[in-house]
Amino acid sequence: MQKRVISLAVIFITPLVFCSTATWAQRQMEALGRGVVAVRAAGKQVFISWRLLGTEPVGTAFNVYRKSGTKAPVLLNTAPLTTVTCFIDSLGDASLATSWLVKPVVNGKEAMAGSGEFALPASAPVQQYLSIPLQPPAASTIMDQSYTYSANDASVGDVDGDGEYEVILKWEPSNARNPPQPGFTGSQILDAYTLKGKLLWRIDLGKNIRAGAAYTQFMVYDLDGDGRAELVCKTADGTIDGTGKIIGDSTKDWRTYTANDPTYGKVVNGPEYLTVFDGRTGAALATSPFIPNRYPLNGWGGIGGNGGNDNNGGRADRYTAGIAYLDGVHPSVVFVRGWYGRSVLAAWDFRNGKLTSRWVFDSKDAGNPYSGMGNHSLSVADVDGDGKDEICIGAMTVDDDGKGLFTTGLRHGDALHMTCMDPDRPGMEVFGIHESEEKTLALQTPGVAMFDAKTGKILWSMAPGVDVGRGVAADIDPTHAGFENWGGPGGLRDVQGKTISEKTPSSTNFVVWWDGDLTRELLDKNRIDKWDWQQETTNNLLTAEGCTANNGTKATPCLSADLFGDWREEVIWRTTDNKELRIYTTAIPTAYRFYTLMHDPQYRLAIAWQNVSYNQPPHPGFYLGAGMKQQPVPNITIPKK
Numbered sequence: 001m002q003k004r005v006i007s008l009a010v011i012f013i014t015p016l017v018f019c020s021t022a023t024w025a026q027r028q029m030e031a032l033g034r035g036v037v038a039v040r041a042a043g044k045q046v047f048i049s050w051r052l053l054g055t056e057p058v059g060t061a062f063n064v065y066r067k068s069g070t071k072a073p074v075l076l077n078t079a080p081l082t083t084v085t086c087f088i089d090s091l092g093d094a095s096l097a098t099s100w101l102v103k104p105v106v107n108g109k110e111a112m113a114g115s116g117e118f119a120l121p122a123s124a125p126v127q128q129y130l131s132i133p134l135q136p137p138a139a140s141t142i143m144d145q146s147y148t149y150s151a152n153d154a155s156v157g158d159v160d161g162d163g164e165y166e167v168i169l170k171w172e173p174s175n176a177r178n179p180p181q182p183g184f185t186g187s188q189i190l191d192a193y194t195l196k197g198k199l200l201w202r203i204d205l206g207k208n209i210r211a212g213a214a215y216t217q218f219m220v221y222d223l224d225g226d227g228r229a230e231l232v233c234k235t236a237d238g239t240i241d242g243t244g245k246i247i248g249d250s251t252k253d254w255r256t257y258t259a260n261d262p263t264y265g266k267v268v269n270g271p272e273y274l275t276v277f278d279g280r281t282g283a284a285l286a287t288s289p290f291i292p293n294r295y296p297l298n299g300w301g302g303i304g305g306n307g308g309n310d311n312n313g314g315r316a317d318r319y320t321a322g323i324a325y326l327d328g329v330h331p332s333v334v335f336v337r338g339w340y341g342r343s344v345l346a347a348w349d350f351r352n353g354k355l356t357s358r359w360v361f362d363s364k365d366a367g368n369p370y371s372g373m374g375n376h377s378l379s380v381a382d383v384d385g386d387g388k389d390e391i392c393i394g395a396m397t398v399d400d401d402g403k404g405l406f407t408t409g410l411r412h413g414d415a416l417h418m419t420c421m422d423p424d425r426p427g428m429e430v431f432g433i434h435e436s437e438e439k440t441l442a443l444q445t446p447g448v449a450m451f452d453a454k455t456g457k458i459l460w461s462m463a464p465g466v467d468v469g470r471g472v473a474a475d476i477d478p479t480h481a482g483f484e485n486w487g488g489p490g491g492l493r494d495v496q497g498k499t500i501s502e503k504t505p506s507s508t509n510f511v512v513w514w515d516g517d518l519t520r521e522l523l524d525k526n527r528i529d530k531w532d533w534q535q536e537t538t539n540n541l542l543t544a545e546g547c548t549a550n551n552g553t554k555a556t557p558c559l560s561a562d563l564f565g566d567w568r569e570e571v572i573w574r575t576t577d578n579k580e581l582r583i584y585t586t587a588i589p590t591a592y593r594f595y596t597l598m599h600d601p602q603y604r605l606a607i608a609w610q611n612v613s614y615n616q617p618p619h620p621g622f623y624l625g626a627g628m629k630q631q632p633v634p635n636i637t638i639p640k641k
Contacts, residue, residue, distance in 0.1 A: 024328055024386070024387025024388075024635065025328050025329050025387060026329070026635050026636055026637035027325050027328070027329060027601050027635065027636050027637070028225050028329055028330055028331070028636075028637055028638075028639055029054070029599060029601065029604065029634075029636040029637070029638060030157075030158055030222050030227070030229070030598075030604075030638070031158075031161075031163055031227060031638045031639075032051060032053060032158070032163050032164075032596065032598065032599070033051075033116055033162070033163030033164050034050050034051055034053075034102055034104075034114060034115060034116025035050055035051040035116060035164070035563075035564035035565060035596070036048065036049075036050045036100060036101075036102050036116040036117060036118040036564070036565075037049055037050070037118055037130075037564045037565040037585055038100050038118045038119075038120055039127065039128050039129075039585060039587055040091070040094075040120060040124050040125065040126045040127065041126070041128065041587035042126060042587075043126070044090045044091040044092075044094055045088060045089075045090055045091075046088070046089045046090065046091055046098075046100075046120070047086065047087075047088055047586075047587035047588075047589070048064060048086065048087045048088075048089060048100045048102070048118070049085055049086035049087070049565035049566040049568075049585075049586075050062070050085050050086075050102045050116060050564075050565060050566065051085065051116075051564065051565070051566070051596040052085050052566075052567075052593060052594065052595050052596060053114075053595065053596060053599060054595045054596065054599025054600070054633075054634035054636050055599070055634075055636065055637075055638055056104070056106075056114075056595075057106060058633070059082070059106070059107075060104050060105070060106055061080035061081055061082045061104070061105040061106075062077075062080060062081045062085065062102055062103065062104055062105060063075060063077060063080055063081070063102070063103045063105055063110055064076045064077050064081070064087045064089075064100060064101070064102055065100065065101040065102075065103070066089060066092075066098060066099075066100055066101075067098065067099045067100075067101065068091075068092055068093060068096045068097075068098045069093070069096035069097060069098075073101060076089055080105040083591070083593055084566075084589075084590070084591065084592075084593050085565075085566040085567070085593050086565070086566050086589055086590060088589060094122075094123060094124070095122055095123055096122055097119060097120065097121050097122045098119070098120050098124075099117050099118060099119035099120070100117065100118055100119075101115060101116070101117045102115060102116050102117070103115040128542070128584050128585060128586070128587050129544070129582040129583055129584045129585070130195060130582070130583045130585070131197070131580055131581070131582055131583075132167065132193055132195060132196075132197045132580065132581040132582075132583065133197040133579065133580055134151060134169075134191075134193070134197075134574075134578065134579055134580055134581060135191070135199050136148075136149050136151070136171070136578050136579065137149045137171050137189050137202075140186060142175070142184045142185070142186060143184050143265075145175065145184075147173045147174045147175040147185075147186045148173070148174050149171045149172065149173055149174070149186070149189070149578065150171070150172050150174065150550075150574070150578050151169055151170075151171060151172075151550075151558060151574035151578050151581060152169070152170045152171065152172035152550050152551070152558065152574075153169075153170045153550065153551075153556075153558060153559070153610075153611035153615065154167050154168060154169045154170065154558040154559040154572055154581070154611065155167075155168045155218065155219075155220040155559065155607065155608065155610070155611050156168070156220065156559065156561065156563060156607065157220035157221060157222065157229025157230075157231075157279055158222070158227075158228065158229055159192060159200070159228055159229050159279030159280045160228060160279075160280050161226075161227040161228045164195065164564070165195070165563055165564075166192055166193060166194050166195070166200065166229075166279070167192070167193045167194075167195070167559075167572070167581065168190060168191070168192050168218065168220045168231060168279075169190070169191045169192075169193060169558065169581070170188065170189070170190055170216065170218065170611065171188070171189040171190070171191065172188075172211060172550075173185055173186030173187070173188070173211050174186075175211070176188075176211040176212045176213070177210065177211070177212050177265075178212055178213070178214060179210075179212070179214050179215070179266075179313055179314045179315070179316075179317040179318060180310070180312070180314035182261070182262060182263065182264040182265050182266065182312075183264065183265040184255065184265035185210050185211040185212065185265070186211055187204050187205060187206055187207065187209070187211065188204075188205040188209055188210075188211040188215070188216045189202060189203065189204055189205070190202070190203040190205070190216075190218060190231070190233070191203075192231075192242070192279065192282065193581070195583075200242075200280065200281075200282070201242030201243070201281060201282030202242060202282070203231075203239070203240065203241055203242050203277065203282050204239065204240040205233070205235060205236070205239050206235075206236060206237070206238035206239045206240060207238055207253055207255060208236035208237050208238050208239075208252065208253070208254045208255070208267050208270060209234065209235065209236050209239065209267070210265075210266060210267055210317070213551060213613055213614070214317065214318050214319060214613055215234075215317060215319065216233060216234065217233065217234070217319050217320055217321035217335070217611065217612040217613065218231060218232070218233040218321075218611060219231070219232045219233070219321050219322070219323055219333050219608055219609075220279065220608060221323045221331055221333070221608050222331070223276070223323075223331055223332075223333065223349075223350040223351075224350050224351055224352070224353075225330065225639045226639075227639060228278075228279055228280055229279040230276050230277060230278065230279050230285070230350065231276070231277040231279055231282075232274065232275070232276050232277070232321075232333050232348075232350070233274075233275065233277075234272060234273070234274060234275075234290055234319070234335070235247050235248075235273045235274070235275040235284075235287065236248060236254070236267070236270065236271065236272060236273060237249045237250065237252040237254065237270060237271060238250050238252065238253075239273075239275070239284075241275075241277060241282055241283055241284040242277065242278075242281055242282010242283055243281060243282060243283045245283070245284060247273060247275060247284055247287055248271065248273065252270060254267050254268075254269050254270030255267055256268065256269075262310075262311075262312035263312045263313060266312065266313050266317075267313075268294065268297060268312070268313045268316075271289065272289065272290035272293060272294065273287050273288065273289060273290055274287070274288050274289075274290045274291070274335065274348065274355065275287045276350050276355050285350075285353060285355075286350065286353060286354060286355035287355070288348075288355050288356075288357070290335075291335075291344070291346040291357060291360055292337055292344045292346065292360070292362065294313070294316045294317065294337075297310075297311045297312065297313060297316050298310065298311040299316075299341075299342055299365075300315035300316045300318075300338050300340065300341050300342050301315055301340060301341040301342075301366060302340055302341020302342065302365075302366035302371045302372040303341070303366065303371070303372035303411060303440055303443070304339060304340035304341055304371070304372035304373065304374060304411050304412030304435075304440075305339070305340040305372075305412045305435055305437070305440070306340075306435070306437045306438035306439055306440060307438060307439030307440040308340075308438065308439060309341070315338065315339075315340050315341065316337075316338070318337070318338060318339045318340070318374075318613075319335065319336060319337055319612070319613070320335075320336040320339075320374075320375070320376070320377060320378045320393065320609070320612045320613055321333065321334060321335045321336060321378075321609065321612055322334050322336075322378050322379075322380045322391060322605065322608065322609040322612070323380065323605050323608045323609070324347070324380045324389035324390075324391055324400070324605065325382075325388060325389045325601065326347060326358065326388055326389060326400045326401075327388065327400075328382075328386075328387040328388040328389075328400075330349070330351075332347050332348060332349050332358055333347070333348045333350070334346065334347045334348070334380075334391055335348070336374070336378060336391075336393055338363075338374060339374035339375060339376065339393075339394075339412055340372060340374065340412055341363075341366050341371050341372055342362070342363055342364060342365065342366070342368075342371055343361075343362075343363045343370065343371065343373065343374040343393060343396075344360065344361065344362045344363070345360070345361040345391060345393070345398050345402070346359075346360050346361075347359050347360070347402060358402070359401065359402030360402065361398045361402050361403070361404065369407045369409070370396050370404050370407045372411050372412060373393065373394055373395035373396035373407055373408070373409075373410070373411060373412065374393050374394050374395075374396075374412055375393055375394025375395070375412060375413050375414070375415075375416050375432070376413075376414050376415075376613045376614035377394075377415070377416050377609070377612060377613055377614050377615070377616045378391060378392060378393045378394070378416070378609060378612065379391075379392045379416055379417075379418040379430070379606070379609070379616075379619075380392070380602070380605045380606075380609065381418055381419075381428060381453065381602045381605075381621060382602075382621070383397065383405075383418075383427070383428060383453040383454045384399075384405070384454050385427075385454070386400070388400035389605070390405055392416070392418055392430060392453065394410075394412060394413050394416055394432060395407065395408045395409065395410035395411055395412070395413065395432070395434070396408065396456075397453075397456065405456075406455060406456030407456065408449075408451055408456045408458060409445075410432070410434050410445060410446065410449055410451070410458075410461075411434055411435065411440065411443070411445050412434065412435050413432045413433050413434040413435060413468075414433060414435065414468075414469055414470065414471075414614055415432060415433050415470060415471040415472070415487065415614070415616065416430065416431075416432045416616055417430070417431045417432070417471075417472070417473040417474075417485075417616065417617075417619060418430045418431075418453055418619065419602070419619030419620060419621070419622075419623070420621070420622055420623040421450075421473060421482050421483035421495050421623070422481070422482040422483070422495045422496075422623075423481060423482055423623045423625075423627065423628065423629070424481060424482065427452060427453060427454050428452075428453035428454070428621075429450050429451070429452065429453055429459065429495075430450065430451050430452075430453050431449075431450045431471065431473035431483070431485050432448075432449060432450075432471065433447060433448050433468035433469070433470065433471035433487050433488055434446060434447055434448070434449065434468065435447075435467050435468075435469075436464075436465045436466060436467045437467045441465055441467075443465075444464040444465040445464065445465070446458075446461035446462060446463060446464050447462070447463035447464070447465070447466035447467065447468035447488045447489075448461065448462050448463050448466075448468055448471060448485075448487060448488045448489075448490065448497075449461035449462075450473075450485070450495075450497065459496075459497075460496060460497035461497075462488075462489070462490055462497060463488050463489050463490070466488060466489065468487055468488035470487050470508035470509070471485065471486070471487025471488060471508065472485065472486060472487060472505075472508050472509070472510075472511060472617075473485040474511040474519075474520040474617075475518070475519050475520055475624075475625030475626055476505065476511075476519050476520055476521075476522075476531040476533070477492075477500070477519070477531065477533040478517070478518070478519055478533070478625075478626035478627070479533060480494045480495075480500055481494075481495065481627060482494065482495035482623075482625065483495050483625065484500070485497075486504045486505060486508060487508050491503065491504055492504050492505070501533075501536050503536040503537075505522050505529070505531045505538055506522065506524070506529060506538040507522050507523075507524030507525075507529070507538075507555075509522075509523065509524045509554060509555050509556065510522075510523035510524065510556060510557070510560060510615075510616075510617045511523055511617050512528060512560050512569045512571060512617070513567070513568045513569050513624075514528050514541060514542070514568060514569065514586050514588070515530065515541060515586070515588045515590075516588050516589055516590035516591065516592070517590075517626070518592065518624065518625050518626045518627075518628060519531075519625065519626055520625070521541060522538065523557065523560060523571060523617070524549075524555050525548075525549045525555045526543060526544040526545075526547045526548055526549055526573055527540060527542065527543050527544070528540075528541045528542040528571070529541060542584065544571075544573050544582065544584055546575050546576060546582075547573035547574065547575055547576065547582055548573065548574060548575070548576045549573065550574070551614075551615065554614060554615065556615040557571050557572055557573050558572040558573060558574055558581060559571075559572045559607070559610060559611070560572070560610075560617060560618070561597075561598070561607045561610070561618065562596055562597035562598050562603070563583065563585075563598075564585070565585055565586075566590065566593070566594075567592070567593075567594035567595070567596060567597055568585075568586045568590065569597070570583050570584060570585045571583070571584045572584075594624075594631045595631060595633070595634055597618075597620055599634045599636060600620045600621055600622070600631075600634055601621060601634070601636065602619070602620055602621030603618050603619065603620040603621065606618030606619060
């Protein structure tokens with residue numbers, strides 16, 4: 001089999017030929033600290049890593065100091081570190097509390113500004129995770145049925161402006177449901193925790209917001225540029241904010257109580273709101289009527305999914321959401337209603353304490369070419385190179401001005417990946433899998449396809465008429481240029497859709513950068529595995545004992561993201577008893593040095609939308625994989641506080 005062979009090389013800052021964009025206005029991003037983290041990896045060995053910030057000069061170097069007990073700090077490196085953002089040290093006396101201080105060195109001069117420190121307590125255990133103790137909501141009953149809570153999807157934002165992230169966690173009741181299912185659910189609850197485990201606030205969305213993966217999509221981002229992140233989500237009468245204040249009319253109960261009614265336990269009447277909450281206190285800052293409303297209930301069917309329709313909220317109550325830089329500088333929030341037929345995207349701005357509608361895109365009816373093209377997820381990127389973001393909701397994309405950019409006709413799907421996958425062609429690609437079932441089977445839509453993210457041109461497709469439920473795209477084989485992809489028939493394929501192995505990785509869920517090379521690892525359940533491209537098998541790198549995944553067979557973590565340390569990604573899992581979040585971080589050295597991925601705008605937006613519906617892994621706005629030429633210098637600015 002012919003292969004496009006590439007070589008593995010150390011990354012240097014050199015001109016990038018493809019997957020780059022012109023220089024536009026700088027995007028307003030969050031101010032991050034050094035993000036130093038240290039874990040006792042084995043015996044007395046300690047692994048330390050830290051961020052290279054997107055606003056720092058290319059030549060920034062670092063010094064690493066160790067301070068044990070009351071002893072004076074000791075410089076550990078013989079010369080400033082210029083090619084890595086990680087270091088391995090050895091504990092002199094494990095019985096002493098020990099901290100590591102990382103200082104930047106610019107033009108040969110060491111600075112305290114921009115330094116960061118991390119401390120391990122005396123007799124710190126050998127473990128690769130940070131622990132966040134949780135306060136689970138109390139078990140309760142509804143309609144004589146008891147339910148409990150499990151920690152579910154999470155997001156992060158710097159809610160207090162200290163340069164480090166806090167975790168926003170969604171609690172899922174055990175009676176959560178999908179929109180077609182009748183029945184009552186417990187309240188959907190959102191918590192904010194510091195990395196030390198302090199509960200900052202709790203928001204109860206109340207009885208008029210149904211619990212389930214399709215319902216509550218929560219966006220965490222600094223929308224107004226004040227240096228502190230806000231939370232935005234759908235609310236209703238009776239929502240209780242983080243200070244105890246009630247939104248709307250607390251006396252209203254809009255749920256259906258009629259037995260044997262297909263809307264039993266659902267909320268298909270009553271007002272719907274969109275609320276911005278203060279990330280530090282949980283206080284409601286601004287509330288507006290949700291756009292669009294749910295009516296008509298039978299107006300959301302079409303040629304997506306199985307091609308059916310309903311009048312019971314099964315299709316009307318399907319949501320995704322994201323953050324997008326629609327003006328190229330400031331972030332806006334976009335909420336999407338409808339996947340299978342009619343899809344409505346509503347963009348909002350939060351400025352100076354006011355929540356205002358920016359634009360609304362509405363595919364309106366089943367005959368519209370933009371209908372039936374929605375997905376269980378979305379992705380946001382500047383696909384046309386004008387410096388402003390577009391929103392791809394699956395098989396169609398909406399431009400930054402709220403007008404349709406293109407529709408592919410590929411219809412609804414369950415998985416979506418958008419980034420620069422092929423370093424040998426300009427621009428980005430979108431890989432996805434698509435449904436063909438029941439009434440839509442006759443359309444013979446490809447079950448697997450890749451298209452140009454700018455134009456919607458289908459680059460290749462396969463499996464017509466096959467209903468493909470899972471699919472992943474990532475660089476997992478360095479002997480083939482660009483990303484591999486798998487899911488559906490065809491085994492493991494290269495970026496051009498050609499089969500390179502009849503065998504496939506053991507999972508088709510998430511991927512993560514974990515070890516020291518540039519290929520990506522497999523993240524599934526409570527495991528991180530690596531594809532062995534030579535033996536065509538999967539090898540385990542990490543099993544998070546005592547932890548479990550979320551969302552059934554989707555088996556997703558609470559969150560995976562570059563939360564601190566070097567450019568590799570952390571993974572947040574919940575413990576099986578729901579009393580703790582554990583943030584796992586790698587302890588494997590790497591010879592590669594990149595700016596923190598959280599200062600890559602597309603990657604940062606992917607962390608914001610990761611929690612929506614069928615969670616998908618994040619991708620940056622450039623090709624990150626074997627044979628890459630460079631990481632572009634982030635074109636960002638940090639607002640002054």
